[in-house]
Amino acid sequence: MFLQTQGITKEFGKLRAVNNVTLEIKKGDIHAIIGPNGAGKSTYFNLVTGYHRATSGKVLFRDKEITNLPAYSRCNLGITRSFQITSIYPKLTVYESVLMGLLSHRKVTLNFFSSAKKYFREEVWRILKDVGLTDQANTLGDSISHGDKKRLELAITLGTEPELLCLDEPTCGMSPEETDVAMSLIKKFSEERGLTILFTEHDMSVVFGIAKRISVLHQGTLIADGTPQEVRASEEVQKVYLGGTA
Amino acid sequence: MVINQTEQKESMVKKGWWLILLIIIFIFAPAFLSEFYLTVLCEALVMSLFALSFNLLFGYMGQLSFGQAAFYGLGGYTVAMLIMKAHFNFWLSIIAGVLVAGIIGLIVGFFCVRLRGIYFAVLTLAFGQLIFSVVFKWHNFTGGDDGIQGVFPPEFLKSPIAYYYFILIVFLLSAFVLWKIIHSPFGQTIISMRENSERTEFLGINIAKYQLITFVIAAAFAGLAGAIWVPFYRSVAPSYLTWIKSGEPVMAAILGGPSLFYGPVLGMFIMTFFHSWVLGFTIYWPVVMGALILVVIFFLPGGILGFIQEKVNQRRERLNQLVEK
Numbered sequence: 001m002f003l004q005t006q007g008i009t010k011e012f013g014k015l016r017a018v019n020n021v022t023l024e025i026k027k028g029d030i031h032a033i034i035g036p037n038g039a040g041k042s043t044y045f046n047l048v049t050g051y052h053r054a055t056s057g058k059v060l061f062r063d064k065e066i067t068n069l070p071a072y073s074r075c076n077l078g079i080t081r082s083f084q085i086t087s088i089y090p091k092l093t094v095y096e097s098v099l100m101g102l103l104s105h106r107k108v109t110l111n112f113f114s115s116a117k118k119y120f121r122e123e124v125w126r127i128l129k130d131v132g133l134t135d136q137a138n139t140l141g142d143s144i145s146h147g148d149k150k151r152l153e154l155a156i157t158l159g160t161e162p163e164l165l166c167l168d169e170p171t172c173g174m175s176p177e178e179t180d181v182a183m184s185l186i187k188k189f190s191e192e193r194g195l196t197i198l199f200t201e202h203d204m205s206v207v208f209g210i211a212k213r214i215s216v217l218h219q220g221t222l223i224a225d226g227t228p229q230e231v232r233a234s235e236e237v238q239k240v241y242l243g244g245t246a
Numbered sequence: 247m248v249i250n251q252t253e254q255k256e257s258m259v260k261k262g263w264w265l266i267l268l269i270i271i272f273i274f275a276p277a278f279l280s281e282f283y284l285t286v287l288c289e290a291l292v293m294s295l296f297a298l299s300f301n302l303l304f305g306y307m308g309q310l311s312f313g314q315a316a317f318y319g320l321g322g323y324t325v326a327m328l329i330m331k332a333h334f335n336f337w338l339s340i341i342a343g344v345l346v347a348g349i350i351g352l353i354v355g356f357f358c359v360r361l362r363g364i365y366f367a368v369l370t371l372a373f374g375q376l377i378f379s380v381v382f383k384w385h386n387f388t389g390g391d392d393g394i395q396g397v398f399p400p401e402f403l404k405s406p407i408a409y410y411y412f413i414l415i416v417f418l419l420s421a422f423v424l425w426k427i428i429h430s431p432f433g434q435t436i437i438s439m440r441e442n443s444e445r446t447e448f449l450g451i452n453i454a455k456y457q458l459i460t461f462v463i464a465a466a467f468a469g470l471a472g473a474i475w476v477p478f479y480r481s482v483a484p485s486y487l488t489w490i491k492s493g494e495p496v497m498a499a500i501l502g503g504p505s506l507f508y509g510p511v512l513g514m515f516i517m518t519f520f521h522s523w524v525l526g527f528t529i530y531w532p533v534v535m536g537a538l539i540l541v542v543i544f545f546l547p548g549g550i551l552g553f554i555q556e557k558v559n560q561r562r563e564r565l566n567q568l569v570e571k
Contacts, residue, residue, distance in 0.1 A: 049448070070452070071447050071448055072447050072448070072449075072450050072451055072452045072453075073450075075447075075448055075449060075450035076450045080448065080449070080450075081448055083444075083445075087442060087444060087445045087448075088442070088445065089438060089441040089442050089445065090441065090442075091441055092437070092438065092441055096434065099434065100434060100435070100438045100446065100449060101449050103431045103434060103435065104435070104446075104449045104450045104451050105449070105450060108431045109431050109432055109434075109435040109451065109456070110431075110432060110459075111430055111431045111432060112426070112427050112430050112432045113426045113427070113430055114430055114431070115429050115430065116429060116430055116431045116433065116434040117429075119431060156445070156449070157449075159449070160449055160450060
């Protein structure tokens with residue numbers, strides 16, 4: 001068992017944002033969580049990555065319960081995430097930003113007297129090359145384009161050498177061309193590094209183009225889970241997406 | 247590769263020439279400074295070390311501590327009390343001063359590092375004032391508002407020049423250690439926390455733990471500054487721990503530029519020398535200092551050193567463009 005949520009629920013006051021979701025994510029899959037606005041996708045994501053604590057239910061990663069672990073511990077176990085609103089280091093260079101992920105993952109951050117720049121040069125350059133940011137290595141995070149910032153965030157997360165990479169709306173705000181590039185990158189990483197990818201997305205063409213498995217949330221409840229074909233054929237999903245809920 | 251390394255070393259020498267020049271000037275300073283200004287220079291160095299310790303929290307970790315003077319004062323009081331009451335060895339007293347400041351820093355930090363921003367600042371201020379109150383009120387133990395007088399260094403450090411060299415060595419070594427820390431993976435981590443603590447936490451960093459370690463390091467160096475100052479000044483007073491004293495490194499960092507390592511040092515030098523000069527003709531020093539801070543905040547938002555750095559970079563870019571043409 002790679003990642004599993006068992007009857008996980010999150011309440012904000014009277015609002016039940018995620019309602020009793022039991023779901024398994026298999027190793028090596030590209031797994032999409034979709035649903036209309038307010039379906040609870042981001043909240044579900046936050047429960048998996050440790051941004052929120054579940055009101056009830058369990059999160060298991062490699063058969064170990066992580067329901068109440070803080071975010072940094074989950075990251076150290078191999079779960080890394082990106083954010084819907086791109087979260088990078090505005091005043092660090094692209095190179096330094098990627099280096100930070102590696103310093104943390106390889107547990108050298110309690111080294112006080114050696115120069116940080118001497119660490120993991122090859123690895124940083126390889127990641128920068130993989131995501132296509134080599135030319136911007138010495139540029140500050142806030143002076144690159146929006147699409148590049150999204151790529152930078154991906155590069156930073158790759159630095160932690162994750163097993164499960166959670167991407168919250170990875171193509172949000174990207175042009176169609178940028179979206180294509182980003183998606184093919186994600187696919188490449190999944191194939192080459194054996195990364196398991198869990199992502200939310202509102203663009204259906206992206207989802208059906210890349211996901212091996214899709215779960216549909218509606219008003220916090222899981223209404224469908226299966227291959228793209230199965231999900232496409234589901235009546236309930238069609239009802240939700242074609243406005244049948246009104 | 248070998249050529250590359252030599253090139254790197256050469257460029258380091260080129261970049262660091264001003265530092266080497268400064269150190270040479272410091273070494274020969276007693277030859278051309280009057281005793282009065284040598285004393286001022288000693289104070290500037292000690293206060294610069296204090297400011298560097300503060301800036302580890304403020305400039306690098308991005309949290310404003312408004313109680314840093316408590317650790318400076320604790321370092322000073324530990325030395326004074328050990329030498330005067332327990333007749334402790336001078337060197338052991340200094341080490342004890344650092345340790346006491348570090349341990350109290352660990353206790354205070356334990357509570358403060360859970361908070362960020364204004365809450366962190368206010369809680370450090372509260373703890374600072376609390377420690378001050380204890381020292382101020384506990385007359386039997388600390389001497390209360392009288393402080394402790396007659397704290398002497400060992401015989402060979404009694405002359406101002408000898409003690410000046412002692413302060414200079416401690417300052418240079420401490421600055422070097424702090425510089426190394428800032429450029430280490432640990433330093434990179436606290437800078438990342440300043441830039442985006444959420445992103446850093448989601449890279450696997452326990453923010454509170456790193457804040458606590460930084461807090462303890464900063465407290466220990468502030469303690470060291472206090473510990474070496476008291477035997478030079480021959481006395482210690484509760485005013486060393488007040489929030490007014492805590493405000494000095496804040497102003498020095500803003501004046502010189504908190505984003506540059508030597509910014510707070512420059513700020514402290516300007517403040518200390520300006521202070522002793524202005525006092526010659528007016529007692530309204532805070533008014534002068536206030537005006538100076540206003541000018542810097544409005545016209546040089548990156549501090550004086552930040553402004554200089556910006557101009558140097560611009561000039562370098564223009565030169566590069568000319569060369570390319």
